[in-house]
Amino acid sequence: MAAEEGFIRRNLGDTDDVVLTLLDNMIWPILLIVILGVFIFVPQTLRNLRSVQLLLWAAVPLGLLVLAESLCLLSGHFDLSIGSIAGFSAMFTGMLLGTCPSCWGLTTSPWLGFGIILTVGALIGLMNGVMIAKVGLNPFLQTLAFLIIFQGAKTAMQTQPVTGLPMTYLAVGGTPNFAIGVLLVAFLLFGLVMQYTVFGQAVYALGSSEKSAREVGINTNRLIIIIYTISGVLSAIAGLMLTGFVGVVPPLIGEGLVFQAFAGAVIGGISLFGGRGRITGALGGVMLIQLIQSALNNSPAVGATEIQMINGFVLLVAILLYSTQSKIRSRILASGAV
Numbered sequence: 490m491a492a493e494e495g496f497i498r499r500n501l502g503d504t505d506d507v508v509l510t511l512l513d514n515m516i517w518p519i520l521l522i523v524i525l526g527v528f529i530f531v532p533q534t535l536r537n538l539r540s541v542q543l544l545l546w547a548a549v550p551l552g553l554l555v556l557a558e559s560l561c562l563l564s565g566h567f568d569l570s571i572g573s574i575a576g577f578s579a580m581f582t583g584m585l586l587g588t589c590p591s592c593w594g595l596t597t598s599p600w601l602g603f604g605i606i607l608t609v610g611a612l613i614g615l616m617n618g619v620m621i622a623k624v625g626l627n628p629f630l631q632t633l634a635f636l637i638i639f640q641g642a643k644t645a646m647q648t649q650p651v652t653g654l655p656m657t658y659l660a661v662g663g664t665p666n667f668a669i670g671v672l673l674v675a676f677l678l679f680g681l682v683m684q685y686t687v688f689g690q691a692v693y694a695l696g697s698s699e700k701s702a703r704e705v706g707i708n709t710n711r712l713i714i715i716i717y718t719i720s721g722v723l724s725a726i727a728g729l730m731l732t733g734f735v736g737v738v739p740p741l742i743g744e745g746l747v748f749q750a751f752a753g754a755v756i757g758g759i760s761l762f763g764g765r766g767r768i769t770g771a772l773g774g775v776m777l778i779q780l781i782q783s784a785l786n787n788s789p790a791v792g793a794t795e796i797q798m799i800n801g802f803v804l805l806v807a808i809l810l811y812s813t814q815s816k817i818r819s820r821i822l823a824s825g826a827v
Contacts, residue, residue, distance in 0.1 A: 509821055512814050516757050516773035519810075523780055531784040545672075546665040548779035550575070550727040550734065552672045552772070554750040555757070556679060557723035559771040562754055563683070564716050565696035565763025566628045569747055570617065570635035571724040576743025577639040578609040579728030580646055583738035588653025599658035606725050613639065614721020618714030640744065651738035662733020671730070675723070680768040692716065696763025749800065752807040753778040761811060778803070 511518075527534050535541060554571050561568045584593045586602045596602070617635060620626045662668050683689035691712055694702040703709050727746075732738050757774025759766035781803060785796050 509818060512818055513758060513767070514770065515810070515814060516770050516777065519756070520773050520777045520780070523777060527780060527784045531787050534780070534784045534787045542665055542669070544779060544783050545669045546734065547783065548775055549662070549668045549672045550731040551746060551749055551753065551779060552775040553675060553723050553727035553730065554746055555753040555771050555775045555778075556675060556768070557720040557727075558747075558750045559754045559757070559759045559766065559768060560679070560692070560716055560723075561628075561720055562759045562761065563696050563763060563766055564692045564713065565699060566621065566713065566716070567632070567751075567761075568617065568717065568720050569629065569632040570613070570639065571720060571727075571750060572743040572746040573636045573639040573643070574610050574613050574721055574724035574743075575728035575731065575746065576741075577613070577643045577728075578606045578725040579732050579738050579742055580643045580651065580740075581609055582606040582729075583651035583654060583732065584646055586654050586658060587651040587738070589649070589651055591647060591649065592651060592653065597655060599655040602655065602658045603661075603729070606729050607722055610721040610723075610725020610728070611718055612721070614718040614724070615714065617721065618717030621717065622710040622713040636747070643742075644740065647738075648740050650740065654732065654737070658729075659733045659736060662730035663736065664733070668730055668733065671726075675726075676768055676772045683768055688715075693764055696760070696765070698764075745797075745800075748804050749778050749782075752800075752804045755811045756807045758814075760815075 524535070533540070534544070554575065557571050558568060582602050582605045585595050585605060586592075586597065586599070588594055613635065617632060620631045621628050660667075661671075683692065691702065691707050694705070694707060695709055695712055699709050702712075728743060731742055735742075753774035754766075754771050755761060755774070756777055757766070757772070758770035759774075782796075782800075785791050785799060791799070
């Protein structure tokens with residue numbers, strides 16, 4: 490599919506090719522417009538370097554979830570359970586490490602805690618992948634079921650903030666520059682992997698056509714399992730970062746983030762139907778979503794009850810932008826194929 494599109498683009502005129510390039514990088518002019526709007530209407534959001542650092546620091550957990558969702562979307566799948574995986578893995582590990590009265594307190598080793606939270610995320614992602622690839626369950630139904638299961642399991646474990654966590658465990662997400670560095674390195678690494686490795690090209694091929702990918706020798710079942718396992722690990726790291734950012738494990742940790750992750754990935758140019766999109770665009774989507782969230786939090790005219798509604802509108806706008814972009818792209822490519 491990508492090769493066919495490349496052939497068609499070589500037959501297009503300069504104007505059409507420029508339009509397609511703008512569509513592929515739509516996130517950056519949108520982000521620039523929003524930044525200008527925030528400077529004008531909510532200037533305190535970006536008033537100094539400390540404010541910018543805080544904005545980027547707050548974006549780290551969401552960014553890791555957007556990266557997880559983008560990987561699934563590029564493969565032609567999606568994962569509704571990423572927020573629940575982040576929340577459950579953080580809560581489970583917190584209960585093991587915490588010293589609060591209702592915590593289990595089975596260990597105080599932060600290093601063991603790192604291993605546990607990553608293992609929990611990987612195992613849940615692995616189960617998602619096996620149920621989808623081997624059992625043949627629909628990705629929507631499978632990941633929706635896990636969203637509900639692990640969100641409920643998290644609440645069953647604890648309804649109060651988990652406190653008394655080791656300082657080293659909290660420092661990973663609680664040190665702004667380190668957390669921001671983790672996010673940037675993760676996007677850089679995945680950007681390079683997706684563009685220059687066999688694995689990345691296999692993911693794009695799977696997202697373009699699972700049947701064609703299988704015919705050229707790609708083990709699609711194994712690839713799907715690997716993708717969902719990676720998604721689970723990234724979600725667990727997001728849970729770790731959220732824990733460090735807040736300093737405790739709040740009972741509502743991870744809830745509602747899946748919708749922001751979808752919006753960030755889609756606005757960033759990741760196709761809902763797989764096989765097209767750039768990791769760099771997804772990073773732009775993260776910045777846009779977090780900038781809007783921070784501006785809403787800093788706006789005295791917007792209360793907490795309205796923010797959720799506005800987030801829903803942002804998701805709707807993301808879908809409309811994606812739909813418009815897809816229609817224009819299809820029209821241009823169709824004219825070039827004639």
